[in-house]
Each structure stands twice: as C-alpha cells, then as structure tokens.
Amino acid sequence: MSRADGDAGSVGARPVKRRRVQTRARLLDAAFEAFAEDGLGRCTVESICERAGFTRGAFYSNFTSLEELFLAMWEQRSAAMLTEVSAVLESDAVIPDERAAVEFVLSAVPVDDKWFRITSEFTAHALRNPPLRRLMVAREESISAALAPVLSRLLARAGRTVTDSTGLGRALIAVHDGTMAQCLLEPDSAAVREYRVDLFMRVLESYTEPA
CATH class of the missing domain: 1.10.10.60 (Homeodomain-like)
Known part of the structure; x- marks a missing residue:
C-alpha cells in the first residue's frame, strides 16, 4: 500500500x-x-x-443494554465531576481552614435533582441484580480512588493530612448521597445546607489529622 x-x-x-x-x-x-x-x-x-x-x-x-448505557453515563458524569473538582483545586483561591475546603469542593459538585432520581432508581434495580450490583460497587470504588489524591492535595492546603483515604472516600460518598436527598426535599432551607457542610466536617475530622 x-x-x-x-x-x-x-x-x-x-x-x-x-x-x-x-x-x-x-x-x-x-x-x-x-x-x-x-x-x-x-x-x-x-x-x-x-x-x-x-x-x-x-x-x-x-x-449492549440499558444497564451498560447507565454505567457509561455514570462514568461520564464522574469524570466531569473529577474535572470540576480538579479545576477548583488548581485555582488560586485561598483555603484558610477545613470548612472552607469543604465549601470549596461542594461548589463544584451541584445538587442535581435529575441525576439523583436516576441513580436512586438504578441503585434499587441493582439490588435485585447481583452482577449489576457488583459493577456499581466497582465503579464507586474507582471513583473514590480517583478522588482521593485530589482531596488529599486540597486538604493539605487547609493544613490537614488524610489518615485513611479509602475510609474517607466511602464516607464522603455516603454523606453526599444522603444529604443530597435532604437538600432536594427542602431546596429553600439554608439550615439543611449548613447541616450538610457540618456533616462533611465531622467526616473530615474522623479521617484526617492536623498536618
């Protein structure tokens, strides 16, 4: 040729x-x-x-299926979220303390009504489908692993060292999912959003220590 x-x-x-x-x-x-x-x-x-x-x-x-399409959608949105958080990290914003770090990251992770409805329904579907459940667990673990170094760098700027990155990642995902439901149910409540930040703070205190 x-x-x-x-x-x-x-x-x-x-x-x-x-x-x-x-x-x-x-x-x-x-x-x-x-x-x-x-x-x-x-x-x-x-x-x-x-x-x-x-x-x-x-x-x-x-x-090959709607399930595969959903997993691709999840991967796409997770990648976008990591890009947003990384962009926040690369900014010149001053991070004076842990609370500011939490608020900084949350500003890049919007509370999305549509996405919450989709993921909630697929989670329920996965509980009835063991192969899909295992795939979702694996994807969540990969998201947590990808997010860990980004969070470690951000927390270092706030004077904290991560002591258990795996535990921190799992806890943050759990808090994010749970408090997102509360924020969507009471969208006009400033108190709910404050509680959300408070709960993230408690998680950080449990899985980090002063540098």
Whole structure:
C-alpha cells in the first residue's frame, strides 16, 4: 500500500470515529432525560433512540443494554465531576481552614435533582441484580480512588493530612448521597445546607489529622 493510500484510510477513519463519538453522546443525553422524566421501568431502547433520532442499530453498535448505557453515563458524569473538582483545586483561591475546603469542593459538585432520581432508581434495580450490583460497587470504588489524591492535595492546603483515604472516600460518598436527598426535599432551607457542610466536617475530622 502506498503512503497516499494509507493517508486516505486514516482521513476516512477520522470522520467515522467522530460520528460514532457524536452518536454515543446523543444517546447518552437522550437517555439522561428519558431516565429522569420517565423512570427506568418505562424506558426502552426504542424510546431512547426516538429521543436521540437514531435507530436500534445505532444503539446496539454502542451499548449492549440499558444497564451498560447507565454505567457509561455514570462514568461520564464522574469524570466531569473529577474535572470540576480538579479545576477548583488548581485555582488560586485561598483555603484558610477545613470548612472552607469543604465549601470549596461542594461548589463544584451541584445538587442535581435529575441525576439523583436516576441513580436512586438504578441503585434499587441493582439490588435485585447481583452482577449489576457488583459493577456499581466497582465503579464507586474507582471513583473514590480517583478522588482521593485530589482531596488529599486540597486538604493539605487547609493544613490537614488524610489518615485513611479509602475510609474517607466511602464516607464522603455516603454523606453526599444522603444529604443530597435532604437538600432536594427542602431546596429553600439554608439550615439543611449548613447541616450538610457540618456533616462533611465531622467526616473530615474522623479521617484526617492536623498536618
């Protein structure tokens, strides 16, 4: 094969790959809205494809099931969250103490009504499906592991050293999920948001110590 033939193949492959990425993104966006509005039980591959403007073939060339699509969505949003938290860390903001560090991180992790509805329903679904449950546990552990060094660096700026990064990650996820429900149920309550920060503070005090 000549160099010209090789280049043509590479150029031709790039638009195909780009279209595939765009198709996958549209399916994920459509699924997010469908899961949030209709719920897992009422969603089908066909309904998601209709929202995205694709056929079933487009879906199955990217995902094998709705569960796989959800896990991809979870991974996508987790990556975005880590990017946001990392961006906050790289800023020049002054972190005078632990409470400021907590408020700093929470500013990058919004309380999302739609996402909470989706994850709550999928968690209930996973409890009835052992293979999916194991996958969700593994994904949560990977998120916690990825977040640990970012939090350690941020807390170091506030004068704290992490003593148990695994325990801290698990506890923070549990507190985030639990307090998010309270914030959504009482969206206008400043007290609830203060309690949320207070609870995060107690977790940090349990898993860190002064540097």
